[in-house]
Each structure stands twice: as C-alpha cells, then as structure tokens.
Amino acid sequence: MGDFGFKxxxxxxxxxxxxxxxxxxxxASVLIMLVQKLIPALAGKLGGKLRLYLLASVPLLRLxxxxxxxVTVVPILVEPSFENMVAIFGALGLALGFAFKDYANSLIAGIVTLYEMPYRPGDWIEVSGRYGEVRSIGTRAAEIVTLDDTVIVIPHSLLWNTLLANGNDGTDNLMCVAELHLDPNHNVARMQQLFRDVVFTCPLTKTYQPVIVxxxxxDDAMRYRLKAYPLEPREQSxxxxxxxxxxxxVCAREGVRMVSKRVTDAA
Structure with a gap:
C-alpha cells in the first residue's frame, strides 16, 4: 500500500x-463562458434590483x-469506490496544501464569500483603500471597477484580515454625500432649506428615499453635507x-462665500 492505492x-x-x-x-467550460458573458450583458441592459440579482447569480451558477x-468526471475516470475516493481526494489535498497554499487559501475564502455574501456583483465596496463596483467574483478573487474605470483584482483571502465597506449591500440604494464649506456669516436655517430644495430638484435624486442636510x-467654516440616494448607484459621480x-x-445667488476645504482642515 506504499503507493496509496494509486495504481x-x-x-x-x-x-x-x-x-x-x-x-x-x-x-462545462463553454457553459461557464456563456454564463459569464450573457448574464452580465443582459444585466447591463436592466436596472434596479433585477440587475443586481442577475449579477449575483453568475458566481453561484459557475460554482x-x-x-x-x-461529480460527473470522477466516476467516468475511476470506479467510485471508497478506497478510490480516499486516494484521489487525499492526493488533491496534498497538492493543494503544499504546492498551492496561497491559492487554496483564496479558494477557501472564495467559497466562504459565496456562502456569507459580504459582497456581490453590483455592490460598491471599499477594500484596502480601493473603492469600486464588484464586476465579477471568481473562485480566487473578485474584480472591482473604480470610478476612474480601473479594474482591480482583490484576492478573497484579504477577507480574513481586512476591513470591508459595502455601500449598497445587494440593493440599488447607495447613499451619496456632497460636502460644502461655507463662510460662517449667513442664515444657516435658510441655507439648509435651500440645499434640501437643491437635492429634491436634481433629476438624478431618488426622492422617495431620505434626504438629509x-x-x-x-474653526473657519460651516460644513454642510447633502446626503441622498441617486436613481442608480452607477450615477454616483x-x-x-x-x-x-x-x-x-445657490451660494452665489445668496451671496454666501464658499471656503476651501483644504484651508479649513489646515486651521
């Protein structure tokens, strides 16, 4: 039995x-390729939650x-007996454990990702200072596209020891914040109301979601933060x-001077 039953x-x-x-x-390769091409293409023509559901189905279908x-190939190649299965999976375990330690780590993290779903295709996440939309989730890594249209590959193993921020968490609701710093000498209540009107009159605002100013x-300014939800997360910029x-x-019409944020932070 020195050959572990391989012969x-x-x-x-x-x-x-x-x-x-x-x-x-x-x-199977053709099916995976079709799933990865056709479903995202169909999702790109849709909006709202249906698009997110379609994108999230891609990694699950691939898995x-x-x-x-x-399950289909193993019985074709070897007789599915207990001894044969022990020999095969034992050999695979040794190969993954010694030759592909880092890859196996990311692979296991990828399976955990598909189970826990901390992010899905269509989610806007920030990992290690990188922010973007999850384009795809592979067995080893996820791809995100930043606001500058840069593709970044993030290994799933980063999940073990890195904080992850998810802006919309599987929904089409993504809060955005527009920040302004104004000279302190003005009517604060009036500016708050005018800024609320600004948000509600913007054609990109999802008006049935909360609008907060x-x-x-x-030290040198009044800081206003306009918080609202765009119709589509992709429209955030x-x-x-x-x-x-x-x-x-509005500030120009009211004669209220805007203050540079850099000057304010330096004070």
Whole structure:
C-alpha cells in the first residue's frame, strides 16, 4: 500500500474514458463562458434590483457547474469506490496544501464569500483603500471597477484580515454625500432649506428615499453635507457633481462665500 492505492485507482482509465471526460470538461467550460458573458450583458441592459440579482447569480451558477462537472468526471475516470475516493481526494489535498497554499487559501475564502455574501456583483465596496463596483467574483478573487474605470483584482483571502465597506449591500440604494464649506456669516436655517430644495430638484435624486442636510461648525467654516440616494448607484459621480454645482449656484445667488476645504482642515 506504499503507493496509496494509486495504481488500482487509475488502472481503469481508458482512452475512451479520457475522451468522454474531456468532452464533459469542454462542455462545462463553454457553459461557464456563456454564463459569464450573457448574464452580465443582459444585466447591463436592466436596472434596479433585477440587475443586481442577475449579477449575483453568475458566481453561484459557475460554482454549480464546476461541482457538477467534478461529480460527473470522477466516476467516468475511476470506479467510485471508497478506497478510490480516499486516494484521489487525499492526493488533491496534498497538492493543494503544499504546492498551492496561497491559492487554496483564496479558494477557501472564495467559497466562504459565496456562502456569507459580504459582497456581490453590483455592490460598491471599499477594500484596502480601493473603492469600486464588484464586476465579477471568481473562485480566487473578485474584480472591482473604480470610478476612474480601473479594474482591480482583490484576492478573497484579504477577507480574513481586512476591513470591508459595502455601500449598497445587494440593493440599488447607495447613499451619496456632497460636502460644502461655507463662510460662517449667513442664515444657516435658510441655507439648509435651500440645499434640501437643491437635492429634491436634481433629476438624478431618488426622492422617495431620505434626504438629509446636516451642518456642523469648524474653526473657519460651516460644513454642510447633502446626503441622498441617486436613481442608480452607477450615477454616483454625476449625482454628487450635479448636487455640488447646484449648491454652488445657490451660494452665489445668496451671496454666501464658499471656503476651501483644504484651508479649513489646515486651521
């Protein structure tokens, strides 16, 4: 038994079995490719929660196809006896444990990610100072696209020891904040009301969600924060820019001077 039963395990493998197993693997690869291409393309034409549900189904479908492929291929190649299964999975465990330690770590974290779902495709997350929308979730890593259209690959193993911020957590509600610093000499209550009007009149505002305008005093300015939800999370940059521009116009009409945030922080 010095060979761990490998000779007996693989003695039943024939050329026909190899061809059949190869055909199953090719078919599974094609299915995975179609899932990764067609579902995101369909989701891109939709909006709201349906888009998020479709994107979230991609990694789950891929994992299901992989599991079904393994379950199908193993009995084709070897006789599914207890001894054979112990030999095969023992060899796989040793290979993953010694040759692919880091990959196995990320792979296990990927399975945990699919189970716990701390983020899903379509979520806007921040990990290690990187912020963007989750484009895809693989078995080893997730891909996010930043607001500057940069693709960043984040290994799932970072989940073990890194804080993760999720802006919308599987929904289409993403709070955005437009921040302004104004000269203290003005009517605060009036500016608060005018800024609320700014948010409600913006065509990108999801008006049935809460709209909050907060104000706090710093050494050199009054800091206003306009908090609201855009119609689509992907519109967050345009939404914040529009709110800031509209608020600046209000300040100009009211004769209230805007103060540089850098000067305020330096004070």
């Amino acid at each position: 007996e395990t693989f003695s039943s493998i024939t050329s026909d079995a190899l061809l059949e197993a190869l055909a199953v693997v090719i078919l 299901l196809i992989i599991v079904l492929t393994i 907060t104000v706090s005093a710093t 345009r939404f914040i820019s529009d709110l800031t521009a509209r608020a600046a116009d």
